[in-house]
Amino acid sequence: MSEILLRAEGITKRYGGILACDGVNIELRAGETHAVIGPNGAGKTTLLAQLGGEITPDVGRIHLGERDVTGLRAPERAALGLGRSFQITSVFREFTALQNVALAVQAHDGHSFRFWRKARTDAALVEPARAMLDRLGLAGRAAVPAALLSHGEQRQLELAMALATKPRVLLLDEPMAGMGASDSERMTRLLTTLKRESALLLVEHDMDAVFALADRITVMTYGRVIATGTPAEIRANQTVRDAYLGTDEAA
Amino acid sequence: MERVATFFVLVALAAVPVLTAIFDAPFYLDLFGRVMIYAIAALSLNLVMGYGGMVSFGHAAFLGLGGYAVGILAKEGIDSGFVQWPLAVGSCALFAFLTGLVVLRTSGAYFIMITLAFAQMLFFLFTSLAEYGGDDGLTIWTRSEFSGLIDLNDGASFYYLVFVLLLLCLGISARLVDSRFGMVLRGAKANERRMRAIGFPTFRYKLAAYTISGAMCGLAGALLANQAEFVGPSVLHWSRSGEILVMVVLGGMGGVAGPVLGAAAYLLLSYFLADLTKHWAIIMGPLLILVVLYARGGLLGLLGGRRAKADSP
Ligand SMILES: Nc1ncnc2c1ncn2[C@@H]1O[C@H](COP(=O)(O)OP(=O)(O)OP(=O)(O)O)[C@@H](O)[C@H]1O
Ligand SMILES: [Mg+2]
Numbered sequence: 043m044s045e046i047l048l049r050a051e052g053i054t055k056r057y058g059g060i061l062a063c064d065g066v067n068i069e070l071r072a073g074e075t076h077a078v079i080g081p082n083g084a085g086k087t088t089l090l091a092q093l094g095g096e097i098t099p100d101v102g103r104i105h106l107g108e109r110d111v112t113g114l115r116a117p118e119r120a121a122l123g124l125g126r127s128f129q130i131t132s133v134f135r136e137f138t139a140l141q142n143v144a145l146a147v148q149a150h151d152g153h154s155f156r157f158w159r160k161a162r163t164d165a166a167l168v169e170p171a172r173a174m175l176d177r178l179g180l181a182g183r184a185a186v187p188a189a190l191l192s193h194g195e196q197r198q199l200e201l202a203m204a205l206a207t208k209p210r211v212l213l214l215d216e217p218m219a220g221m222g223a224s225d226s227e228r229m230t231r232l233l234t235t236l237k238r239e240s241a242l243l244l245v246e247h248d249m250d251a252v253f254a255l256a257d258r259i260t261v262m263t264y265g266r267v268i269a270t271g272t273p274a275e276i277r278a279n280q281t282v283r284d285a286y287l288g289t290d291e292a293a
Numbered sequence: 294m295e296r297v298a299t300f301f302v303l304v305a306l307a308a309v310p311v312l313t314a315i316f317d318a319p320f321y322l323d324l325f326g327r328v329m330i331y332a333i334a335a336l337s338l339n340l341v342m343g344y345g346g347m348v349s350f351g352h353a354a355f356l357g358l359g360g361y362a363v364g365i366l367a368k369e370g371i372d373s374g375f376v377q378w379p380l381a382v383g384s385c386a387l388f389a390f391l392t393g394l395v396v397l398r399t400s401g402a403y404f405i406m407i408t409l410a411f412a413q414m415l416f417f418l419f420t421s422l423a424e425y426g427g428d429d430g431l432t433i434w435t436r437s438e439f440s441g442l443i444d445l446n447d448g449a450s451f452y453y454l455v456f457v458l459l460l461l462c463l464g465i466s467a468r469l470v471d472s473r474f475g476m477v478l479r480g481a482k483a484n485e486r487r488m489r490a491i492g493f494p495t496f497r498y499k500l501a502a503y504t505i506s507g508a509m510c511g512l513a514g515a516l517l518a519n520q521a522e523f524v525g526p527s528v529l530h531w532s533r534s535g536e537i538l539v540m541v542v543l544g545g546m547g548g549v550a551g552p553v554l555g556a557a558a559y560l561l562l563s564y565f566l567a568d569l570t571k572h573w574a575i576i577m578g579p580l581l582i583l584v585v586l587y588a589r590g591g592l593l594g595l596l597g598g599r600r601a602k603a604d605s606p
Contacts, residue, residue, distance in 0.1 A: 094490060120492030128490075134483045145480050148473055149492035155501065156473040164473070207491055 044072040045107075047241050048093065048124075048211050053102030055088055055265075062088040063099070064265035068243075070211060075233070075242040077252045080262035081286055086245040087129055089262070090213045093243070094126045095119040106211070120149065125209025125240065129216045131196045135189035139180055139199050142188055143171035146206035171206060178202045178232065194225040201232070205239075212240040218248045230254055253277075261286060294596045299463075299550035302557065306456060310449040322448050323520070328560050329452075329459045330516045335540040335552030336462050337509035342538075343546030344470050345502050346482030347397070350405045351412030352537045354392075355385045355507045357529030359514020361419060364431040364524040374437030374445075381515035382508045388415075389507025393500045409531060416529040430525020437519055445519055455516055459553070462509055467549045469505070478502050543584055545591025554592040 048070040055063040062085045070076050078086050091097045093104060095116035103112045106122050120126075134142050144167040148154060151166060161167060175181050178198045183191060188199060197217060204212060217233070218226045230251045236242065237255075246252050252259065252273075259276040261269045263286065269279050276282055306325060313322045334356055341347040362381035371377065396407045425431050436445040445451045469475050480488045481495040488495050518524040527533070536559065544555020562580070566573035588595045 096486070096490070115494075116489040117492050117494040120490060126490045128487075132484060132487045132490075134480055134487065136483055137480075141476075145476055145488075146491045148476065149488075154473045154477045154493070154498060157475075158468055158472055160471045161473045161476045162471060167473075203487075203491060 044074070046070070046105075047072055047107060048243065049105045050089075050093060051103045051105075053089070053092055053099040053104065055085075055092060055097065055099050061085075061265045063092065065102070066262070066265070066267055068260055068267065068270075070241050070243050072210075072241055073237065074257045075237055075244060075255050077244045077246060077256035077259045078262060079246065079249075079252055079259060079286065083264075084262040085265040086262055087215055088265075090126070090215050090243070090245060094124060094213055120207060120209075123208070123210035125204040125207050125212040127197075127200045127204050127212075127214050127217060129219060129245075131193070131200055133188040133196055133199050133203070136187060138185050138187055139175060139191065139195075139202075140168065140171055140184040142199055143174050143202050143206050144168055146203040147171050147174075150207050174202045174206045178205075179228075194221050197221065197225075197229070198232075201229075205236070209240050211243065212236070213243045213245075215245045216247060217244070218246060218251055226251060295548045295550055295593055298593075298596050299553065302550075302553060303460070306459075310452050314449070319448055322452055324560070324564060326452050326455050326520055327517075328557050329455045330513050330520060331537070331540060331560060332553040332556035333455075333459055333462050333516070334510050334513040334537050335544065335556045336459075336466050336549075337506045337513065338537050339541045339544075339546060339549070339552045340466060340469065340478075340509070341499075341502055341506045342541055343551070344475065344482065345478045345499055347499065347503065348405050348538075349396075349408040349503075349506075350531070350534050350538065351408030351410075352506075352510050353529050353531065353533035354408075354412035354415045355389065355510035356514040356517060356533060356537075357412075357415060357419065357524070357526070358385050358388055359511035360518035360524035360528050361425070361431070361514075362511075363437065363515045363518045364433050365425055367433045367435060367437075368425065368431060372435050372438045374439045377437050378512070378515050382511045385511025385514070386504050386508035390500065390504045393503040393507075397496060397499050397503060409534065412529060412531060412534055416526055416531070419529060420526045426525065428526065430523055430527070433518060433522045433524065436522065437515075451520070455520075458512065458516070462512070463549060463553070465509075470549060474498065474501070539581060543581065543591055545588075545593030545595075547590045547593050551591055551593040558592060 046069050050066060050068050052065045052067060053063055054065055066089055080086055092099045095114055103110060106119060106124060111119055147167045147170045175184050180195060180198055183195060188196060191199060201217060218229055226248055233255055256273055259273055260267055261276060261282050268285060269276060269282050306329060309325045310322055313319055338349060338352045341349055359381040362384050363377045366377045392411045396404060399407055420428055443450050443454060477493055477498045481499060485495055540555035540559045541552050543559055544551035563573060563577060566576050584591060
């Protein structure tokens with residue numbers, strides 16, 4: 043089997059009386075798309091936040107490649123090749139689409155204690171950013187402030203930013219959230235092409251997308267993993283059907 | 294539009310010594326000198342507040358510390374500006390760096406309160422320093438000496454030195470906010486979580502900005518002490534921090550030059566209003582509220598330029 047890029051062991055996060063994550067084990071291998079599904083409040087976002095380093099687990103360890111990153115914060119993990127998109131669109135609303143991506147490029151182009159040269163005309167930032175926008179079909183919208191982009195475009199922009207950091211591992215929290223059918227399809231096609239570059243950990247409610255993209259699926263409810271397996275195994279799993287998929291959705 | 298307005302303001306400021314000589318009104322030389330010194334202080338605050346989203350309610354600390362550095366050295370017989378000014382700026386940078394380590398761990402209302410608390414600490418420290426004037430403050434008997442290069446006792450020379458330093462600070466600010474460093478600062482203001490997720494350790498950049506800001510404000514403090522030939526705890530009073538803040542808001546945070554307009558508008562207005570009535574604050578207060586409510590971009594915004602935010606870098 044291929045190399046394990048990201049591994050969480052027994053991570054647990056408690057919010058007051060709620061066990062948002064309860065001893066979750068999950069791993070992501072090179073070249074793989076691993077989907078995490080589960081009902082609202084199952085702890086999927088909390089899981090991603092811990093993998094991304096935004097919050098620290100109460101218990102458990104997280105490895106990125108060989109390295110134990112449990113104690114590292116989000117920027118350090120990003121520097122090690124971890125990319126992330128958020129469930130609630132998180133872009134720089136006042137910056138243009140191009141500036142959004144250029145800033146992501148900048149994050150991985152050495153330190154930013156550079157006080158003199160204009161960032162806006164810095165070819166080392168602008169050119170890769172343009173190329174990335176082009177790839178996501180946003181080239182024509184480069185000069186538009188992110189706040190004025192449509193919802194679908196903002197989701198794409200967020201992905202462009204994550205990709206601009208050249209992540210080996212990409213954590214995606216509901217990239218299709220709030221998208222219409224055609225936008226979702228476009229996003230699904232895009233994610234398919236991404237698989238070659240990054241391993242994807244995909245949280246998604248859109249089951250068509252999940253079954254189209256995932257090599258493996260993990261199902262969570264109430265903070266726990268109740269099943270992990272191939273799409274076919276998950277479809278056939280009775281516990282999963284009872285807990286989540288329901289008969290018509292799994293058809 | 295911002296550029297045009299800034300240009301005219303700067304030309305007008307450059308002409309002040311000529312006019313005050315013609316009309317024999319040295320008082321105005323002082324007034325406009327003070328405008329420029331506060332403009333430097335407001336510029337420094339705008340760097341962290343307008344671009345970095347760090348609302349400091351303690352910038353008077355740097356004004357005071359820079360001033361006291363000059364005052365204390367002068368009292369100890371060290372008059373050289375080559376010693377005084379670097380020490381003033383350096384001690385403010387150090388103070389900003391050290392307090393920044395603490396204040397930058399907070400945000401929002403906590404940030405405001407903690408910056409205020411540090412400034413108050415200095416206020417009480419200098420109030421209790423009896424050797425250096427305590428409550429009464431410290432008279433500076435000789436302005437900084439620059440080995441004959443420039444004579445600060447000459448009103449026009451001093452004025453033009455301040456003018457050149459203001460240009461320098463404006464230039465530095467303008468470059469800074471458009472640089473990679475500046476983009477990190479703006480990004481952290483707009484969406485810090487996003488910044489961290491794409492790999493920016495934002496804390497160190499904010500700390501650097503806070504330190505630069507403190508240093509710049511320290512320079513303003515050294516200038517102010519020289520101009521007044523006096524430094525006292527009143528420079529460190531929280532109301533002074535508030536005034537600098539008001540200048541920034543009044544001028545508008547959308548561009549680099551806003552604070553210059555703000556400092557000019559605030560000081561000139563309060564001067565002329567004070568001439569009209571001693572209850573000038575009653576007019577000033579509502580005026581500020583109007584600006585905040587109806588001209589969110591401050592004076593810069595009124596000039597038809599940009600919105601209140603650093604949105605078109
Ligand atoms: N910061 C927090 N403080 C308190 N409770 C929280 C916090 N974040 C999450 N929770 C709780 O933890 C549980 C898991 O939330 P989480 O957002 O991880 O679920 P999710 O699987 O992503 O759900 P959804 O599909 O709706 O996005 C929920 O009960 C939620 O209310
Ligand atoms: Mg979620």
